[in-house]
Amino acid sequence: MISHQIHLASRPIGMPTAANFKQVDVELPALKEGQVLIKNTWMSVDPYMRGRMMERKSYIPPFEIDAVMEGGAIGEVIESLNPKFPVGSKVSNISGWRTHFISDGADLTLLPAIGIPEQYFLGVIGMPGLTAWSGLMKVAKLKPTDTVFVSAASGAVGMVVCQIAKLHGCTVVASVGSEEKAELVRGLGVDAVINYKTVTNLTEALSAAAPQGIDVYFENVGGEHLEAALNVMNDYGRIPVCGMIADYNAASPIPGPSNLMMINIKKLTLQGFIVIDYFDQFDEFAAQMGQWLMEGKVKSEETVYEGLANAPEAFLGLFEGKNKGKMLVKL
């Protein structure tokens, strides 16, 4: 069996290009006792993978040059010498960026048969959904009286933040990069939307959208968004720092917000968090999210690229705002 794979060809400086990736075909050996052969059907591309393209110390090791990249994927067992994973089993795994792979089962999770499309386990009821839930519920300790501001609001994490906050009775202000995305988040029930690409002053736009001030800023973007949020936060506001995508492709250090003193003046709490620390709470999250999905209280949105060869383009599209909802590659 041939495994078609995307390898890291070189480390990018600034915005990555197609030249940083290469497709390689690898012949897989015959299965040994206890092993299964998986055919991936969906793979995820995520902003955090940009960090793994760099040689630096982080919460997760860098991708190796000339080795297959990794990431979340959904696959089907097509050959099995492991009774726990019979042929036909659907599994989530972390061996994305390839069509086929062999596993002893240790890195596989059987998908529950609860009538949810399998790719949702890479999005709304997968890692991005858990990120939204843990950031809001565990880090920010969401209250129904909160006004929540969320950046990159139409993306994989952001769209779940919008919906969980609305389900808890909060007022939600969303920032997005296009009118089409504004329509999407309005459909999720948010109270106000800012298209940050068309406003001249983000602080003024945010003040107008939330005259009562912001209690929770779910930080996905950094830069000007953080500066505006700091200006409009209420006293004792909380900022779960999920990511800062505006910084990921910077080729040289970028200036920080000029108003960090607001953290002191307004007695704010900023807390960075990484979803890995909440993996042990996945069952609690999934039980709640599964119920919301089945009751139609949470919606999913996806942007799908077809075929492994288009995975680099899908990944690069994240930094150009090409996705509405979860960016996925169908294999």
Ligand code: NDP
């Ligand atoms: P998204 O689905 O939101 O896709 C990325 C979006 O970010 C784009 O569609 C674009 O939307 C926006 N964006 C890209 N570049 C910029 C920029 N320069 N300025 C402003 N917006 C930009 O990705 P995810 O939902 O997967 O991730 C969202 C954030 O959450 C990221 O920062 C990511 O790193 C972080 N994250 C953190 C985790 C953790 O454990 N802490 C886990 C998962 C994600 P638009 O058109 O609106 O600009």
